Amino acid sequence: MRDTENSELRAAWAQVPDVAKTEERYAAIVELKRAFKRSADPERARREVIDEAISSFRESGEWPADLGKRAAKAYLEALEGESEYRALSQAEERLRYEKEDVRDTCADDALAYLGGRLSDVLSEAKTAGAALDGVRNADEAIQAGGDALDAWRTLTGLVTALENIRGAQWDILRAVADEDTRAKLRLWKSQGHGEVMGFRPDDVPPFALEAMRTQRYTVAYLVFLANIGTGYVPGSLVEFEADVMAANEPLAYDDNGPVWHLPVIEVPIPDAPEAKTYVHSRPAHLDYSAPAPKPGKPNAVPGDPAPLTYTY
Structure with missing residues (x-):
């Protein structure tokens, strides 16, 4: 800061x-x-x-x-x-x-102010965007004139305001982060996080995704951001980290759509098999001061040994 x-x-x-x-x-x-x-x-x-x-x-x-x-x-x-x-x-x-x-x-207080400023900018941009009437660039705005030209001029000024708000947002977040978290911030910023809540790249059109990742804002992106209604400034570093983690949670799918619940199947533990006692089996004689225990009754017969074979 x-x-x-x-x-x-x-x-x-x-x-x-x-x-x-x-x-x-x-x-x-x-x-x-x-x-x-x-x-x-x-x-x-x-x-x-x-x-x-x-x-x-x-x-x-x-x-x-x-x-x-x-x-x-x-x-x-x-x-x-x-x-x-x-x-x-x-x-x-x-x-x-x-x-x-x-x-x-007081970083969170400053971020809260920036969040309010962004809301004001997006509200004004939404109104001006509706007055463009299909205008897509400065040349078309000049040719159209009237309300479309005024709206284009307004949006151009608001793009600068958006750039300053985002620049201030990242300055504050970097200042309160430790070295490891600053590295994460650089990565998240390059991925496009910090622009909209619940950000997922697949949900954003290519032109908007490019603006989010490079912070090179345009009138078209500003109008897009104003109309989707989820543009925000993180209220704190902790809130921002939580939003990124939630957005990066993988989704599981089956043939019928997302899997939201997996039933629990209980498998009973089988009883342990009876110990095998052979004719040659002898119980352990742990105390040599006492008589040796008697052998148990055989309940199994050892198999014949495997035949000897040679491999070459």
């Missing part, structure tokens, strides 16, 4: 009281620092008084009686000026960081 020339972003911050206050304080300290006349270095100021006294002594042979007082005064005056300048510099730095912290904290 660095300083910007984007008029929509500046207006968004101006609508957030805490941000407006920190902006005002920062601008004031910058002006105070600019207007402050910085004094010489204290050591240099004192050395100049001493050098002047030495030069005078060479000419006159008289040593100034108040040299110490004058040198100390020059040093203190310069020290006061230097101290104030350092204080102004530190104040400017702290207020600059504070301004950015407050912007990050």
Whole structure:
């Protein structure tokens, strides 16, 4: 959320009281620092008084009686000026960081303002789009004249407003995201997310999908966005991530359409088979201090061994 020339972003911050206050304080300290006349270095100021006294002594042979007082005064005056300048510099730095912290904290308020601005722009674009009467470009608008030309001019200005709103939207989202999430934002932006709620590429005509992915907006795209009724500005980074995840959920289909419910089939667990006991079987003799257990009654016969065969 660095300083910007984007008029929509500046207006968004101006609508957030805490941000407006920190902006005002920062601008004031910058002006105070600019207007402050910085004094010489204290050591240099004192050395100049001493050098002047030495030069005078060479000419006159008289040593100034108040040299110490004058040198100390020059040093203190310069020290006061230097101290104030350092204080102004530190104040400017702290207020600059504070301004950015407050912007990050109030990002959702700025996004809400941009959402309202987008609604106003799309509402105006919808009205102007209806007055185009089939006009598709500037040449046709000029030839048609009248209401169609006025509508085209209005829509051209609104395209610029849309560009600024989207630019402000992405600036704010990037500022509050960590490094990993910024990489995701770049990917989602290139895919066309952040323009309409529930975005799926297959649901958008090619010309609109191209505008969404490149952010190169046209009058045709603006009119399209105004008429579908789902254009939005994410209210927060969390809301935007949730919208993208929901839009990317895969759909399952069968011959009859989407599968919304899969019945649960319970399979009973079969009983374990009885253990096989052979004539040669012997129970485990775990305690050799006791008599060996008696063999169980055989209930199975081992199969004949497989015949020996050779392979070449």
